[in-house]
Each structure stands twice: as structure tokens, then as C-alpha cells.
Amino acid sequence: MIELPLLSRDAAEAEAVAAAGAAPAACCGPLTREAITAPEADVFARKLKALADPVRLRLVSIVAASEGQEACVCDLTEPVGLSQPTVSHHLKILTEAGILSRTKRGTWAYFRLVPGALEAIAAPLVSV
Amino acid sequence: MIELPLLSRDAAEAEAVAAAGAAPAACCGPLTREAITAPEADVFARKLKALADPVRLRLVSIVAASEGQEACVCDLTEPVGLSQPTVSHHLKILTEAGILSRTKRGTWAYFRLVPGALEAIAAPLVSV
DNA sequence: CGACTATATCGACAGATGTCAATATACGGG
DNA sequence: CCCGTATATTGACATCTGTCGATATAGTCG
Numbered sequence: 267m268i269e270l271p272l273l274s275r276d277a278a279e280a281e282a283v284a285a286a287g288a289a290p291a292a293c294c295g296p297l298t299r300e301a302i303t304a305p306e307a308d309v310f311a312r313k314l315k316a317l318a319d320p321v322r323l324r325l326v327s328i329v330a331a332s333e334g335q336e337a338c339v340c341d342l343t344e345p346v347g348l349s350q351p352t353v354s355h356h357l358k359i360l361t362e363a364g365i366l367s368r369t370k371r372g373t374w375a376y377f378r379l380v381p382g383a384l385e386a387i388a389a390p391l392v393s394v
Numbered sequence: 395m396i397e398l399p400l401l402s403r404d405a406a407e408a409e410a411v412a413a414a415g416a417a418p419a420a421c422c423g424p425l426t427r428e429a430i431t432a433p434e435a436d437v438f439a440r441k442l443k444a445l446a447d448p449v450r451l452r453l454v455s456i457v458a459a460s461e462g463q464e465a466c467v468c469d470l471t472e473p474v475g476l477s478q479p480t481v482s483h484h485l486k487i488l489t490e491a492g493i494l495s496r497t498k499r500g501t502w503a504y505f506r507l508v509p510g511a512l513e514a515i516a517a518p519l520v521s522v
Numbered sequence: 523c524g525a526c527t528a529t530a531t532c533g534a535c536a537g538a539t540g541t542c543a544a545t546a547t548a549c550g551g552g
Numbered sequence: 553c554c555c556g557t558a559t560a561t562t563g564a565c566a567t568c569t570g571t572c573g574a575t576a577t578a579g580t581c582g
Contacts, residue, residue: 297451297512298458301473307448307455314451318442319540320435323425327435330426339559345429352541354560373549373558384425388516447570467529480571482530501528501579 276313276364280380283364289382290364292389302390313387316363321346322356326365330379338374404441404492408508411492417510418492420517430518441515444491449474450484454493458507466502 283290293313294306302310317323324346329337343353357377360366365384366377411418421441422434430438445451452474457465471481485505488494493512494505 297455298507300455300459302452302455304448304452307451311446311448311451314442314446318439318446320432320439321540323435323439323442324430324432327425327428327430331428340557348540349542350559351543351561355540358560370548370559375559379426384519385521388519391512391516393513449570468527476570477572478529479531479573483570486530498529498579503529 274362274364277362280364280367280383283380283382290380290386292386294390296393297390298393310390313363313365316359316365317387319356321348321352322360325353325356325377326360326379326384329366329377336369336376336378338376340374342377402490402492405490408492408495408511411508411510418508418514420514422518424521425518426521438518441491441493444487444493445515447484449476449480450488453481453484454488454507454512457494457505464497464504464506466504468502470505 280290293310294302317326325342328342328345329335332341339350339353339357342357343350346353357366357368361368361377364380365387367380369376369378408418421438422430445454453470456470456473457463460469467478467481467485470485471478474481485494485496489496489505492508493515495508497504497506
């Protein structure tokens with residue numbers, strides 16, 4: 267097994283998931299069943315933080331709702347009205363959280379929603 | 395209709411919801427159906443931010459998993475290992491976001507999970 | 523009333539976060 | 553091979569956030 271020091275744990279999992287065709291796993295059981303442990307809370311909070319920004323929510327939504335469910339940075343800069351470096355920054359956070367995946371084709375970087383990523387984040391929030 | 399300047403919009407909605415016996419409404423449709431608008435993203439990000447902290451996740455979970463689904467500040471300080479003012483601060487954020495409700499009985503302030511609040515946050519994340 | 527307890531608020535402070543301009547890197551085309 | 557374009561990285565900066573100790577507020581019980 268080769269180490270992937272440049273990839274976060276979440277991004278690495280997302281990549282493995284894509285290769286295997288499986289869906290990302292939820293971090294933990296339902297919050298309401300029994301008290302979440304501190305380490306589980308850290309992991310879950312990291313994922314929620316990645317999503318808890320109006321710009322990043324819009325980026326995820328635009329990517330997911332796009333033709334072919336993918337978009338490049340150049341498609342995203344104008345809709346959110348921010349500079350290219352800022353958009354790249356947000357996309358990096360979303361990718362490292364395992365929410366988006368990045369594929370480079372030529373000069374362009376295409377981003378896609380990782381299948382099941384949002385559902386995995388939602389899972390601990392629903393009662394049963 | 396009386397104004398409630400001391401309560402956030404979310405807390406006010408949560409209170410109305412409790413009075414009517416209804417469940418909190420989701421901020422918007424599924425992220426993946428069509429692109430979320432900027433104002434919707436702001437509202438949704440505010441709710442996610444309230445939850446996107448390891449301490450607050452644990453507080454919500456401890457409250458929800460408690461006997462009688464409620465807990466007072468004194469029950470919560472020790473489990474999370476933080477000072478009382480800090481715990482009060484986090485509880486205020488959760489209450490203003492409409493996730494917890496606060497009831498004062500005697501000297502104690504009891505916090506409960508607002509029914510349906512977590513599901514309302516999860517709703518836009520699930521595909522259909 | 524006066525002491526004690528539970529909670530909230532305030533002020534301060536370190537560290538995280540979102541943003542941009544400038545720059546670096548990588549790729550494709552003449 | 554050099555230029556133009558797309559993206560990523562860096563450095564700087566203002567703002568937000570989580571934490572604490574100190575203090576204020578409010579309720580209980582002698």
C-alpha cells in the first residue's frame with residue numbers, strides 16, 4: 267500500500283470509494299441514539315465545516331446541478347462573483363473533505379460531486 | 395404580531411414551531427436538483443455553521459441522548475471538559491440556530507433538541 | 523434580607539478563516 | 553520554443569471564532 271501524504275484522509279477515502287464504486291461511509295451513528303464520542307465529533311465537524319460556507323454550498327450546488335454533473339473553475343468564478351484564487355481555495359477545501367473530486371483534462375480542472383458524499387454527511391442527523 | 399428583537403429568526407421560528415406542534419422547514423430544495431440561490435445559501439450556511447463544531451455536536455448529542463431528552467448546563471460542563479461560560483456560549487449559538495430550545499425551571503436552564511431540527515438541516519443534502 | 527447556587531454576559535486574546543493581488547506552475551498551440 | 557490561458561500557491565490582511573477569568577443576574581433557601 268502506497269502512502270498518499272498529499273491527500274487528506276477524506277480525499278483519499280473518496281478516491282478509494284470512486285475506484286471501488288462504493289459510497290462514502292457515515293462518520294458515526296445517529297446523534298440522537300447515544301452520545302457521539304469526541305473523536306467522532308471531530309471528524310464529523312470537519313466535514314460539516316467544509317460545507318458550512320455560503321460560497322461552498324453554492325459551488326457544490328452549481329457543480330451538482332450542471333450539465334454532466336461537472337464544472338471547471340472557469341465556469342464557477344463568474345456565478346459566485348469571487349476571484350479565481352478564492353474559488354480555487356474553496357474547491358480545494360471541498361475536495362479535501364471528500365465532497366468534490368477533481369479531474370484534470372488538458373488545462374482544465376473538472377470538479378464533480380462525489381456520489382453519496384452529501385448523504386453520508388446527512389446520515390447522522392436523521393433519527394432512524 | 396409582536397416583534398421579538400431579542401430572538402434570532404431561527405429561534406423565533408423554532409418557538410413558533412414548538413407552539414404549533416409542527417416541524418421546522420428546510421431552508422431550500424435539494425442542493426443537487428438545481429443551483430441554490432445566494433440568500434438560500436446564506437441561511438443554510440448559518441444553520442450548518444451552528445452545528446459544525448465538535449463541542450456543539452457533542453452537546454446536541456448528549457442532550458438528545460439524555461434521559462427525558464433534556465439537560466441543564468450543569469450536566470454538560472463536565473462531559474465536554476470546558477468552562478461554564480464556554481458551554482453557555484455554545485448552547486446560545488445552538489438555541490439561536492433553532493436546534494435546541496431553552497426552558498428555565500427554577501435556577502436551572504434545561505435544553506432540549508427541537509423536534510425535526512436536525513432533519514430539516516439534513517433535508518437539502520439528500521438527493522430525493 | 524443575606525448567603526449560596528446556576529446561568530448569562532463581558533472583555534480579552536490567540537488562532538482560524540475568507541478574501542485578494544501577485545506570482546508560480548502546467549498545458550496547448552503556433 | 554515561446555506565448556497565452558487555466559489553475560494553484562503564496563503572502564498579507566481584516567474579520568470571525570472559541571476559549572477563559574471576572575463579573576453580573578436571577579432564583580432558592582435559611
